[in-house]
Every structure is written in structure tokens, then in C-alpha cells.
Amino acid sequence: MSAEMTVVPVGHVVGGRVEPTDDYWGDSRAIIRIDPERFTEGAVVGLDEFSHLEVVFRFHLTDPEDLHPEPRRPRNNPQWPAGGIFAHRNMRRLNWLGVSRCRLLKVDGLDLHVADLDAVDGTPVLDIKPWFIEMGPRGEIRQPAWPSEMLADYYAEPPTS
Template identity: 70%
Template sequence: MGEAFTVEPIAHVVGGRTEPTDDYWGGVRAIVRIDEKRFTPESAKGLDAFSHLEVVFRFHLTDPTDLNLGARRPRDNPDWPEVGIFGHRNMRRINWLGVSRCRLLKVDGLDLHVEGLDAVDSTPVLDIKPWFVEFGPRGEVFQAHWTTDMLGHYFAAQSPRKE
């Protein structure tokens, strides 16, 4: 334990949201811009044959003092049970790593146009993988009941603002 290693971003998110929020990621479009100093467009060859990507990124806006390695209530909601750090998927993680599955709209050289990526503008991207159906869950899938309530609006389209 205690092994440390260095990971360098291979891309950054361009556009989309500028601040992390808990809900309404539906319809949010952004670009995953692959580092042109390290990669050529050939590195994205064949990605356009896939509808979805799995993107591993770093929660770069997380406050390092806002960690609780024990149990806490999701979104601090008193109606939901206390859950340990590994029962959450939020940005309050010890290594600040996030994983998102998003729709790939278009490949334009080193720009991957995506929708539904729940990472904000300037987020460092650590890895990009095409989504293979065969890597989806196998067997019966179940989850805690509170997650369905909590995530009811997570990928909903944001309502237009009333002025």
C-alpha cells in the first residue's frame, strides 16, 4: 500500500459546463481535446465507429480539505443512509478520479465532440476508451434505492431559465 505513480493528462475538456453541479447534465455538449503535442489524429482513428466513450478524468476543482474517508449521507440529505466513501461516485474522492460514459457525436481530428460528459471545462482527461457492450454489467444488476431518487434529474435536460 502507499504506492504512488504519476499520471499525465492526455486531453482536456473544452466547453460545456464551467462549474460542477449535481444535476441536469442531459444535453450538455463539450469537446474532449486530445493533446496535439503528444498525439496525432491517427490516435483517434476508428473511434467514429462507436456511439459512446468511457472517459477517465481528474476532479480538478475538488477542495482537498473536503474529504471524508468514512461514511456520510449522499448530498448531505438526512433522508438517505450514511454510505462509505466507496459507496459514492462524487468528486470527494481520495484520488479525485471520475469516470463518465458519454455519447460520441463526432470525431474531428483530435477533437472528440461528446454529449452527457459530466466533467467541466478544463477538466484533465486521463484516458479515453470506446464503450464495448461486452464490458457492460454481466448478471443481475441492482443498486441501493436512494440512488434512483438522488439521480432522478442527473441526466435530465436543464430547464430554460425564467427571466
């Protein structure tokens, strides 16, 4: 179980947010720039037919010492129940992997213009997949109430000051 593997980014996030935040990712825009040293434009042929992408990335700004495998409360909110590391979707993980589903706005060469990607400028992108409706959850979906409460403003537009 302890075999290590090497993963090479297929690209990086360019633009958009520079700091990760808990909420207000709505209306965020960025570019996923695919590595031209490894890929040609042939790698994205047909991608523009899809409205959404599933992006696997590395939380590159996370402190490696900031792991929390023991149960803890989401966002340290005492109103929400404690859960273990695999009951959370945050950056405090052994391999610092994130998964995001975002809207694909435009394909321009090896630049994928996206919206609602909750990754910041400079984030290494490990894989990109088109979203297939058929690959979404099957069967009844259930979850406790706290994720809906916690994420009420996640994709809201940032408040104006």
C-alpha cells in the same frame, strides 16, 4: 500499498459547463481535445465507429481538504442512508478520479465532440476508451433505491427560467 504514480492527461475538456453541479447534465455538449504534443490523428482512427465513450478524468476543482472517508449521507439528505467513501461516486476521493460514459457525436481531428459528459471546461482527461457492450455489467444488477431517487434529474435537461 502506498506507492505513488504519475499520471499525465491525454487531453482536456473544452467548453460545456464551467461549474460542476449535481444535476441537469442532459443536453450538455463539450469537446475532449486530445493533446497534439503527445498524439497524432492516428490515435483516434476507428473511434468514430463507436456511439459512446468511457472517460476517466480528474476532479480538478475539488478542494484537497474536502475528503470524506467516513460514512455520510448522499447530498446530506437525511432520507438516504449513510455510506462510506467507496459507496459514493462523487468528487470527494483520495485521487479525485471520475469516470463518465458519454455519447460520441463526432471526431474532428483530435477533437472529440461529446454529449452528456459530466466534466467541466478545463477538466484533465486521463484516459478515453470506446464503450463495448460486452464490457458492461454482467449478471444481475442491484442497488439500493436512493441512487435512482438522487439521480432522477442527473441527465435531465436544465429547467428553463
